[in-house]
Amino acid sequence: MxxxxxxxxxxxKGFKTFELRRSGSFFHRLWRKRSWKQALSNxxxxxxxxxxxxxxxxxxxxxxxxxxxxxxxxxxxxxxxxxxxxxxxxxxxxxxxxxxxxxxxxxxxxxxxxxxxxxxxxxxxxxxxxxxxxxxxxxxxxxxxxxxxxxxxxxxxxxxxxxxxxxxxxxxxxxxxxxxxxxxxxxxxxxxxxxxxxxxxxxxxxxxxxxxxxxxxxxxxxxxxxxxxxxxxxxxxxxxxxxxSMFGDKKHVELRLEEGSAVDFRRYGKLIEKSGDVVKIEVNKSTLKNQRFLRMLNDKSVLDYRVAEPGLNFVLTKFYAKMDRKR
Amino acid sequence: MIDLHKYSAIMVAGFKQELVYRLDYFFSLVFRILTALVAIFVWITVFRTTGASSIGGLTPDVLYAYFFIANAISIFTINDTVASNMQDDIQSGNITTSVVRPVKYPTLIFFNALANNFVGLLTVLIPFMIIIILVAHVSITPVTLSLFILEIITAYLITSALYFIIGSLAVYLVNIWGIISVADSLYLLLGGGVIPLILFPGWASQILLLLPSQLSVYTPAATLLGIISPSAAIGYLFAGVVWAVVLVVLAALWWKKVSQNITSVGG
Incomplete structure (x- = not known):
């Protein structure tokens, strides 16, 4: 066992909370507004x-x-x-x-x-x-x-x-x-x-x-x-x-581009981060086998690239976004 | 079973904290002495302008000695450490760390304050008493001394329970500095720290001598200086013990209810 x-x-568990009133008469504002926050549910x-x-x-x-x-x-x-x-x-x-x-x-x-x-x-x-x-x-x-x-x-x-x-x-x-x-x-x-x-x-x-x-x-x-x-x-x-692995169908691809590179990386995935000559895109796992995508990676203006798992930060962000959409 | 290790650990930590900033502590003592001197100067002026040889049966020497000793007693018996520490704990959210220890929170707060006040007892009350005995030639008998010790212990329990109830209001009100200040002033006034209770009008004096505050300054000082007889002092002490029991029980019951409403910082 x-x-x-x-x-x-x-x-x-719930709590009483108080908020300052921002409208109404002066005397009305002296008293805080009570509300209830449900901190935990079942x-x-x-x-x-x-x-x-x-x-x-x-x-x-x-x-x-x-x-x-x-x-x-x-x-x-x-x-x-x-x-x-x-x-x-x-x-x-x-x-x-x-x-x-x-x-x-x-x-x-x-x-x-x-x-x-x-x-x-x-x-x-x-x-x-x-x-x-x-x-x-x-x-x-x-x-x-x-x-x-x-x-x-x-x-x-x-x-x-x-x-x-x-x-x-x-x-x-x-x-x-x-x-x-x-x-x-x-x-x-x-x-x-x-x-x-x-x-x-x-x-x-x-x-x-x-x-x-x-x-x-x-x-x-x-x-x-x-x-x-x-x-x-x-x-x-x-x-x-x-x-x-909840969002395991996604991969992150980091590209280091030559200055003025005309590579159209946006058509393969979503831009997550751009810092100087480095861009990070989120792609579907299947994209990694896409011939045109592979050709893009081998373009001479792509100086270097790295494929990585999205990581927990990304998973949590996605998860929270999904929860917000459900509300 | 009482676990002495726990209480001594709390008190030792309290002593160490109290004695870290010695210069600040020294100036807080100077402040106390100045307060006593201000009261004495006021009474010197009263005696000079009225030309009276005694007021309410109290001669100038007895009154000066009264304020000197009353001030020293109040350091130990009227102190808001319990309430102010509770407010700090609740306001900062540090009550969380106190509550997760295997000690009841009231016990923790009481012994911590006791350590703090014990320093006042050793550095102010006892030296002040020695000065009074030597300078004002007050004759202290074993009976008055025993009564005095029992009175200040009872007074300490009463104020601790009262300030504990006041301090726990911070669970609902968070900031209670104003309430603590009002309580300090009222307690000092009603306890005879500003005017000896014997000098109040007869009816007021009779009421005040029934309240728990009488034991905080007036009764111990009056016992020591022979203003009241030992038999009267025993009566006041008995009333004080009853108050102490009632207030400690009330504080315990009140905390049982209040502690369920602690939300602390972050929920």
């Missing part, structure tokens, strides 16, 4: 222990609300949720001891004192014994190349160093599930790679389950499964490979 770390069934899914799942969607699609419900911060209006066998908002304290939450926008670290002081705080709050604390801290400081950085006041650290220290603070207690919300936002490439490797390493060593919400495509490569939310509903739940 499969062991599920997370089970979500028919969860819905969301259901299950996550196996040790899975890395990317929760994707545009801004306002309901990702953060879902993560907050899973971690016990928010109460759903309806539906049932079990996380590690607990009902999050009822057993919040018991569950919190088994959860790690990395919020890119809200750090676990105390701003005015050193990261080490925040780690010591976590040690006390999560009742980590001294030996395990020292071992884990030493390990993560090495894996994330934090050196002596953690002795400095958090506010004086670079964004990358802060993010890495925030990650360490959130996983020191060896959580069973980690929610990663934009964990690499604003972070430089080496730090991004270090963080991704730390996630994969933690999963391999401890079997930790990760729920990742991000807009950074490279981060999604950590996940084997993707759940796509749109306007509070799940519109895709499958493997990353399945998602990537």
């Amino acid at each position: 499969e062991n599920y770390a997370i089970e979500v069934k028919d969860v819905s 969301v259901s899914f299950r996550v196996k222990e040790g899975e890395i799942v990317a929760l994707l969607g545009r801004n306002g699609s309901g990702k953060s609300t879902l993560v907050k419900i899973l971690s016990g911060i928010l109460h759903p209006d309806s539906g049932s949720v079990r996380v590690l066998g607990f009902e999050p908002w009822k057993d919040r304290i018991k569950l919190a001891a088994r959860l790690g939450v990395v919020l890119g926008a809200h750090s676990q670290l105390f701003w005015n004192i050193s990261a080490r002081d925040s780690f010591e705080f976590m040690k006390g709050v999560y009742s980590i014994n001294e030996r395990e604390y020292s071992q884990r801290l030493k390990y993560y400081l090495k894996v994330l190349s934090l050196g002596e950085v953690f002795n400095r006041q958090v506010r004086s650290l670079s964004l990358g160093e802060q993010m890495k220290c925030n990650f360490v603070a959130s996983i020191l207690h060896k959580p069973k599930i980690v929610f990663l919300d934009e964990p690499t936002i604003g972070v430089d490439l080496p730090s991004k790679i270090a963080l991704r490797n730390a996630v994969l390493d933690l999963r391999a060593r401890e079997g930790t389950t990760f729920i990742l919400t991000t807009h950074i495509v490279e981060d999604i490569t950590m996940a084997e499964r993707v759940i796509l939310l749109n306007n509070g509903s799940i519109v895709f739940d499958g493997s990353r490979k399945q998602l990537e």
